Amino acid sequence: MTLDIVELKRKIIVAPKSSSELFEKAVRECKKAPNPGIKNRLEKIKRKNIDCINRSLQFLRRKLTQIYARSPYIDKLHPFYRELAYLLIDTDEYKLCMSRLRSSQRIIEKIARESIHGIRLAQTERDVIKAKKMFFGRTFSVLNTLDKCFKIVRNSQLEILRFPEVNVNDTTVVIAGAPNVGKSSLLKAISRAKPEIKPYPFTTKNVIIGHIISGDKRIQLIDTPGLLDTPLSEKNRIETQAILAMKHLASLILFIVDPTETCGFPLDFQKRVHDEIAENFKEINLYVVLNKGDLMTQEHYKNYLEIFGKEPYEIVSALKGTNIDRLKLKLLGEIQQL
Ligand SMILES: Nc1nc2c(ncn2[C@@H]2O[C@H](COP(=O)(O)OP(=O)(O)O)[C@@H](O)[C@H]2O)c(=O)[nH]1
Ligand SMILES: [Mg+2]
Known part of the structure; x- marks a missing residue:
């Protein structure tokens, strides 16, 4: 039985309008990191900034996964909807962008690991801040390259959401x-x-x-x-x-x-x-x-x-x-x- 179109539509999480929208939200997540109750000032700053990166990372991981994992696979759609999809959206771009979201998520995870490693090794407060900035700077660049994909995926998703709801199993x-x-x-x-x-x-x-x-x-x-x-x-x-x-x-x-x-x-x-x-x-x-x-x-x-x-x-x-x-x-x- 093919998955019901109503169900497929319900699962879709629409991509953000732009990468900067997503980045700003990730920065906001970081700022939610509380001050750890530790005396040692350097340790305290390290903990807080590691927490910050992890919060942003978790947020981005969740958002990106939601977009690509909850959007329909065009080739798994019922032939009726597949044909409409091929007519309505640029399915090659859509597919390419979905895999780019996936790979970008892995790159951001790697950047986070490296930055956290940098923070752990840091000898000074300045080194901690530098490592954190490295995370946000590189993450920003990665997200920036996804900007076009967010728009493509978003428009495709909005088209799919307008598919007529017929029961393909009847x-x-x-x-x-x-x-x-x-x-x-x-x-x-x-x-x-x-x-x-x-x-x-x-x-x-x-x-x-x-x-x-x-x-x-x-x-x-x-x-x-x-x-x-x-x-x-x-x-x-x-x-x-x-x-x-x-x-x-x-x-x-x-x-x-x-x-x-x-x-x-x-x-x-x-x-x-x-x-x-x-x-x-x-x-x-x-x-x-x-x-x-x-x-x-x-x-x-x-x-x-x-x-x-x-x-x-x-x-x-x-x-x-x-x-x-x-x-x-x-x-x-x-x-x-x-
Ligand atoms: N006399 C008669 N008129 C009918 C019949 N079925 C439909 N009509 C009339 O034909 C017109 C067009 O009907 P409609 O169902 O809107 O046609 P559609 O455009 O094919 O959907 C309407 O005025 C109906 O009342 C029928 O069996 N007998
Ligand atoms: Mg009629």
Whole structure:
């Protein structure tokens, strides 16, 4: 089972805006070191400064680890999210930066060890302060070289946090079809609870998610207003790729047709949309559902058969609720075969 996207998002600790922000916090941690209750002045200063370095080191170690260990591995993402990630973020830079955070943490640990060693050997107060300054000076340089990485990682993380939350482990039925054919009405009629609205990357559009639940069987239904309702060839490249990422998600596509054409789109346009989707989602079964059965005449049906050239998977009326339960049972039956 792939880790749930909600869980992945919850784990993310967003990288700081800049390296100086992190450095300043590390210096603040150092200043929290209390005065040790020792008489010998040199020993006292040594202890305090070692404590200071350790506090800063622990802080930086924690922060850096949090960023790289709690951010998702792109290649371990579910293919749907992996494809979106490759579209949305510079994954090469992201990966490179993650490993740089890791190695920089080790370098800072080494600097700390050397500085602490220097403090232990120090003969004078000045030598102690010099060793401490060495720690902060070198740490600052290391963090400085990470500045660009913090920005890259931060932006990537913010993109990932905007990924649509779909359940990749559920059987997924994607609903397609021209505008106004009744996709949303059907989703509402067939779903158990109120559908959830989720934004879709690269578009100003949302997807709407509903569920059919029967015993231990779950089907996730995705309505795609504005995405799979017009020919893909009329969309820009990125938007098309983002839509095509759905092929990693969809177990089957329900293509809704309005044979009455009251949707405002003639059947030959609806067929064009159908053919483009079928062409682009070759590996996925596509079933035609005729909607608005309540308005459909013999004439409409004949016209449909002529243009589509195949019997529909089901004829329903989302408005009247006709054959909705039958469609639901058929879909639940499909799960076994998927
Ligand atoms: N007569 C009739 N109208 C329907 C049916 N399903 C949807 N509609 C109407 O068709 C219009 C578009 O429906 P909608 O679900 O928004 O279509 P979408 O754009 O494909 O999501 C609305 O006015 C619905 O009330 C149906 O089965 N019969
Ligand atoms: Mg709609």
